[in-house]
Amino acid sequence: MPAKLILSMDGAVIKEYPLTKERTTIGRKPHNDIVIDNLAVSSEHAAVITILNDSFFEDLNSTNGSLVNGAPAMKHFLQNNDVIEIGKYKLKYLNDQPTQTTAADFEKTLVLRAPVRQSAAPATAGGAQGAKYESTTHFNATATKVEPKPVAPAAATVATVTPLAVIQILNGPNLGKEMELSKNLTTLGKPGVQVAVLARRPHGYFITHVEGGSFPTVNGSSIGEQPHQLNDHDVIELAGIKMEFYLKA
């Protein structure tokens, strides 16, 4: 089903426009695809460029401007349920095509045989806009590092479902030190001597031997080469260092 724009004023729906054309124009003059006969609307006010399943809104230097989701916009990469405002009129963008990385029904790869024409497409969607979107999916792991970095929406899902766990050192010079396991993977030990990795997964934490002559032990027994699931208050020993694994309440 193609994406569509629903034109309304004061909450009353006026008409639906399927976005079947590469370029759908909006304006006061009758040659536009979406005609809004109102003096606040420029004769050629705006256009929506549609490339397969993606649509981009572009204000054509209109006299009174356009709002997208309440903010003035010249160019905007439309997402499902975005609302474009032109004067007193609202155009709601609906695209219920699932985004392929979030839908269960993942679309198969398709081949485009002829390159899609690019000429009518709007120029760059700016980095500032990109950052704006980023923040909506930003997941802030309670990490040891504080520098902000864009976090993957996909990766964030893992961390949100698994409770945070901590490793506390039980002997040696770092006695009492704690380390939060906020990342997907955390390595323990000394490279070249003995290294193990702790993986934070949707169904819990797993420790796996990476390198070194001997395997780490959990509660006194060697874990071998296979991943070993950790339980609350397990004691890990690795390269002579003992540490306790526990879940943060």
Place this chain on the structure above:
Amino acid sequence: MNTNEALEIVGQTNPGMVRSHNEDSITFDVNYGLAVLADGMGGYNAGEVASGIAVSVLSSEIRHRLDAARPEQKEAGTGDEIGFALLRDNVRKANLSIFNAAQSQPQYAGMGTTIVAGLFYDNRVVVAHVGDSRLYRLRGETFETITRDHSLLQEQIDSGVISKEMARLSKNKNLVTRAVGIDAEVEPEVHGYDVAVGDIYLFCSDGLNDMVEDEDIGATIQMLQGNLALAASQLIEQANDNGGRDNVSVILVKVKASYPAPRGWWAKLLSWFRN
């Protein structure tokens, strides 16, 4: 040093969490410094057939040819380096055999595959690719893509229609602009890169990079470089933990030592006898 001593190669392929069968195919051979990964598409089992043909054509033809010639030598007719020519010509050969199979058998109509293939020789990697399967490189702290996808989204990024950050929101993922076996002819992209000791190369299908962010892929490889097999299985596990919506395949190649081509009189004599 030969590639079988200088390189370590591991590979894994997995159907993922949603798909019933695996349409990816991989192969690698450390003796020839060769790695090939293909992500097939098409109904029923046609995707598997296409990627299987591509991988077997490349691996058998290239190995056969390298039994009699060195990849850094020039081809007699064209003057092209044999390594480059082997990748380019055999992607075309695979293209033709998939295309012909699809033409002659209705159940295979429209099948095709992506491909990314690397040949490591003379302290270099030469890589050929078609479609959106990728080669990445970890060098020191830097993890980056070496190949550029032949996809609508990459074209849109290149022409400024959409920014890299916004591309994540696009509903036009998985639209490739080139594939092997769809038309009678295909133009593979072939480039050569110098390698450094310590580099780790990742060949992967989009089932990995669509499910796991580049940053996390790079961090995983860097952390687990002491155990390449574990790094490969952790990458697949992460893709599956994040939903595993597609088949996922990885080949990791670690450069442990330099592997210059033999250049002494002895090597020349040997190759003269071989020819």
